[in-house]
Amino acid sequence: MNVPEYSIAPEIHHDIMTRIKSTEQEHNVKVLYAIESGSRAWGFASPNSDYDVRFIYAHPKGWYLSVMLEDQRDVIEYPIVDDIDINGWDLRKALKLLRVSNPAIGEWLQSPIVYINHNHFQTQVMALFKQYYKTERGLYHYFNMAKNNYRGYLKNEYVPRKKYLYVLRALCAARWIERFKSPPPSSLQPW
Numbered sequence: 423m424n425v426p427e428y429s430i431a432p433e434i435h436h437d438i439m440t441r442i443k444s445t446e447q448e449h450n451v452k453v454l455y456a457i458e459s460g461s462r463a464w465g466f467a468s469p470n471s472d473y474d475v476r477f478i479y480a481h482p483k484g485w486y487l488s489v490m491l492e493d494q495r496d497v498i499e500y501p502i503v504d505d506i507d508i509n510g511w512d513l514r515k516a517l518k519l520l521r522v523s524n525p526a527i528g529e530w531l532q533s534p535i536v537y538i539n540h541n542h543f544q545t546q547v548m549a550l551f552k553q554y555y556k557t558e559r560g561l562y563h564y565f566n567m568a569k570n571n572y573r574g575y576l577k578n579e580y581v582p583r584k585k586y587l588y589v590l591r592a593l594c595a596a597r598w599i600e601r602f603k604s605p606p607p608s609s610l611q612p613w
Contacts, residue, residue, distance in 0.1 A: 430458070430473070430535060437476055438537060441500075441508055449498055451479040454513065455543040458535035459526075463610045465534075466587050472502060475537065476530050477510035478547075486514065520551050523559040527551065527603040551605065560599045560606070568592035596603075 432436070442453050460474035462465045481562045488494060496512040511519070522577065531548045568589050575585035598606035 430462075434473060435537075436463070437504070438473065438506060438508070441506065442475075442537065445477075445498060445500075445508070445510070446479075449479075451481055451498070451512075452540070453477050453510070453538050453542045455530075455547070456510075456537040457530055457533035458537070459530060459533060459608075461531070461584070463535055463608045465535040466584065470583055472505040472507050475501045475506060475508040476533075477508070477538070478513055478516045478530070479510050480513045480544070483606075484546075488535060489514070516547075517550075519555050520547065521533045523551075523554060525560055525563040525605075528555070528612050529608045532608040534609050535590065542571070550572055559605050561596050564596040564599065564606070568596070572596040 429594055438581055442456055446449070446453055454477075456477035457463065458474060461475045462473065468534075477498075485494065487510075489496075495516040495562065499509045500507075531544055536544065544563060547606045571585065571588040571592065574579055576589060580602055595606035
């Protein structure tokens with residue numbers, strides 16, 4: 423388990439793990455991978471940052487056969503409670519998104535804060551992500567993210583400092599892709 427002490431307080435970590443276990447029971451799924459996303463994973467959480475818990479889960483085999491016959495919901499979402507925002511994707515959905523170089527899945531796979539990594543899930547799936555990664559898709563995503571954050575936040579009279587980081591992070595990610603032709607790290611620390 424890769425949870426730096428300074429990032430997640432033990433009582434919050436316990437609460438998150440309890441919610442993940444409850445999710446498994448409530449939805450009859452197995453969580454294969456669970457991480458922290460957003461500002462905490464990026465390395466610039468503020469005192470009022472919430473906890474953006476994201477996970478990938480698998481259903482029993484029979485569920486996947488039923489999906490072939492009838493559409494089934496492939497996400498689990500909960501309302502934010504006590505600053506914990508917890509949502510997940512079914513494995514099939516995650517792999518489809520991986521195949522088209524979805525940047526969110528790349529960020530999840532590189533999060534420095536990992537709650538669950540069942541049977542080295544991250545290592546195996548990250549190898550697939552690198553195999554399918556398309557630099558033009560990543561560049562498009564991060565340039566648009568920078569542009570939208572600039573328009574949405576930086577043109578206002580009052581701009582919270584954190585919003586500058588959103589724009590800079592997206593530009594740094596695009597620069598990383600241009601320079602290294604690979605998915606950018608989630609955390610700003612290696613940059």
